[in-house]
Amino acid sequence: MKVGLLTREYPPDVYGGAGVHVEFLARELRSLVDLDVHCWGEGTADGLRRHRAWPALDGANDALRTLSVDLSMTAALAGRELLHSHTWYAALAGHLGKLLHGIPHVMTSHSLEPLRPWKAEQLGGGYALSSWAERTAAESADAVIAVSGAMREDILTCYPAVDPAKVHVVHNGIDADLYRPDPGTDVLERLGIDTDRPYVLFVGRITRQKGVPHLLRAARMLDRDVQLILCAGAPDTPEIDAEFRTLFDELDRTRAGVRWIPEMLPRPDVVQLLTHAAVFVCPSVYEPLGIVNLEAMACGTAVVASRVGGIPEVVSDGTTGLLVPYRESDPKGFEHDLGLLLDRLATDPERAGAMGAAGRHRAVREFGWDTVARRTAELYEEILHADR
Numbered sequence: 001m002k003v004g005l006l007t008r009e010y011p012p013d014v015y016g017g018a019g020v021h022v023e024f025l026a027r028e029l030r031s032l033v034d035l036d037v038h039c040w041g042e043g044t045a046d047g048l049r050r051h052r053a054w055p056a057l058d059g060a061n062d063a064l065r066t067l068s069v070d071l072s073m074t075a076a077l078a079g080r081e082l083l084h085s086h087t088w089y090a091a092l093a094g095h096l097g098k099l100l101h102g103i104p105h106v107m108t109s110h111s112l113e114p115l116r117p118w119k120a121e122q123l124g125g126g127y128a129l130s131s132w133a134e135r136t137a138a139e140s141a142d143a144v145i146a147v148s149g150a151m152r153e154d155i156l157t158c159y160p161a162v163d164p165a166k167v168h169v170v171h172n173g174i175d176a177d178l179y180r181p182d183p184g185t186d187v188l189e190r191l192g193i194d195t196d197r198p199y200v201l202f203v204g205r206i207t208r209q210k211g212v213p214h215l216l217r218a219a220r221m222l223d224r225d226v227q228l229i230l231c232a233g234a235p236d237t238p239e240i241d242a243e244f245r246t247l248f249d250e251l252d253r254t255r256a257g258v259r260w261i262p263e264m265l266p267r268p269d270v271v272q273l274l275t276h277a278a279v280f281v282c283p284s285v286y287e288p289l290g291i292v293n294l295e296a297m298a299c300g301t302a303v304v305a306s307r308v309g310g311i312p313e314v315v316s317d318g319t320t321g322l323l324v325p326y327r328e329s330d331p332k333g334f335e336h337d338l339g340l341l342l343d344r345l346a347t348d349p350e351r352a353g354a355m356g357a358a359g360r361h362r363a364v365r366e367f368g369w370d371t372v373a374r375r376t377a378e379l380y381e382e383i384l385h386a387d388r
Contacts, residue, residue: 001380002034004080004097006073008066008089010039010048015234015264016205017291018087018110021147021172028373033380036080038073038093049076063126067092067133077101082380088113088130091137104142104383108170109134109151111209111288114158118208122236138162142383145376147172148310151288170376171313172291173369179271179298181360187272197257198278198346199227201301203270203292206235206244211283211306211326213240214335216247218283220254221339226346227257229273233264274299278346283338285326287311293321294367297359302352304341306334314367320359321345 005026009019022037029035030047041050051072053065066089073093077083077100084106085094091107098105113119113131120127138144138159144167146152152167185195193199200222204210212232219228230248235241252258265273274280280296282305289310293303297314303321305311317323322341326334345352 001377001384002079002081003029003036003380004077004083005029005035005037006039006083006085006090006093006097007037008040008069008087010037010041010050013039013041017172017289020291021108021110022086024173024175024369025373025376028369029377032373032377038076038090040069040089051076061124061126061129063123063129063133067129069093070096070133073097074100077103082106082384084108084376084380085137086110088134088137092133095133095137095140098140098142105137105140106143106145106379106383107137107141108145108147109138109155109288110147111286112151112154112158115154115286116209118236121208121239135159142166143168143379145170145379147289148313150310150313154288154309168379170372170379171310171367172289172294173372174291174294174298174363174367175369176298176360176364176367178267179274179295179363181300182268182272182275184272185276187269188276191259191261191273193229193259194227194257195276197225197227198349199229199257199276200279200281200342200346201229201231201273201277201296202281202283203231203274203295204282204284206232206240208236208240209284209286211285213243213247214285214331214338215281215283216244216251218335218339218342219251219258221336222255222343223347224255226278226343227259229259229261229277231261231265231270231273233262270295271299274301277301278349278352279304279342281338281342282306282311283324284308284311285328290314294363297321297356298363300356300360302345302355303359304338304345306338316358316362320355320362 007022054068070093074096077097094105287309306326307323315321
């Protein structure tokens with residue numbers, strides 16, 4: 001079976017959960033199918049072709065530039081038997097490839113544009129284009145993969161024209177060999193983190209979706225001995241960047257042990273940070289699954305996260321972590337509850353340790369990438385057989 005995997009992110013240019021998903025899915029799929037990966041960038045390699053936006057569109061709206069990459073991908077898909085796209089950045093290439101080459105298109109939804117209205121800040125009028133591309137691809141795809149049960153419900157709510165029988169749940173996965181407890185402390189020492197004090201850790205982008213401003217306000221409630229470490233970069237807009245910096249500076253002036261690491265760290269460094277955190281925090285206001293929670297759990301760390309989207313399908317409330325209901329109408333209440341639970345768990349190492357051990361066990365047992373790839377390949381087979 002000859003499959004074309006279409007994505008924006010692919011190593012070494014991975015900055016979010018969708019990129020992590022594609023990286024590990026592709027690794028496992030290569031033993032199951034004949035796989036070509038098409039992604040953003042420049043250059044080619046065996047089984048990999050990178051595509052860049054048209055130079056004539058340099059400086060244009062990012063959504064227009066994305067569509068030019070999709071056209072380049074579409075032109076390069078001859079000879080494939082099935083296409084599998086990830087995120088709206090590649091979904092239109094999957095749709096156009098289906099039409100041009102007469103082959104099935106599978107689309108994985110990692111998030112949904114209608115549920116991310118803040119993207120209008122980043123894309124301007126391009127948000128209407130990204131929404132159109134996603135809707136068009138979803139409604140015509142031969143199958144849509146949702147990364148959680150909650151995501152499946154969102155897809156059917158946002159796009160009622162999609163046949164429910166075509167929407168399949170395949171959870172994100174985790175490589176529990178790469179993400180495993182690291183007893184070393186050299187990374188912590190290099191970064192200037194006090195190894196004698198507990199710390200709460202955030203890893204993610206500075207976006208409205210990830211809820212970082214909520215976290216910075218909630219952190220005011222932390223015990224004075226608890227540190228806050230933020231591995232946070234790639235702000236979506238100058239506005240969210242400015243808000244983040246203002247809140248960070250305010251918090252930094254009032255307490256010791258607040259650290260911001262803006263650069264993207266190598267995976268082994270992140271693993272060590274995850275391992276030694278008293279608590280990992282995910283304050284997202286929207287999260288189809290939250291693969292970073294799986295990474296923390298695989299490293300044996302307790303999680304405090306928003307009760308949104310697919311997070312409850314990963315973080316077992318009271319067993320592998322604690323969940324905080326998010327209320328858009330009451331952000332102060334959410335921040336208060338988030339700060340309270342973070343402080344409660346960060347200052348209770350026995351309870352946090354038990355939750356971390358349970359999280360590691362669950363990640364290994366239920367979320368292996370080999371299982372994700374096998375279920376994905378089985379779906380490919382079903383679609384190809386139905387198409388014949």
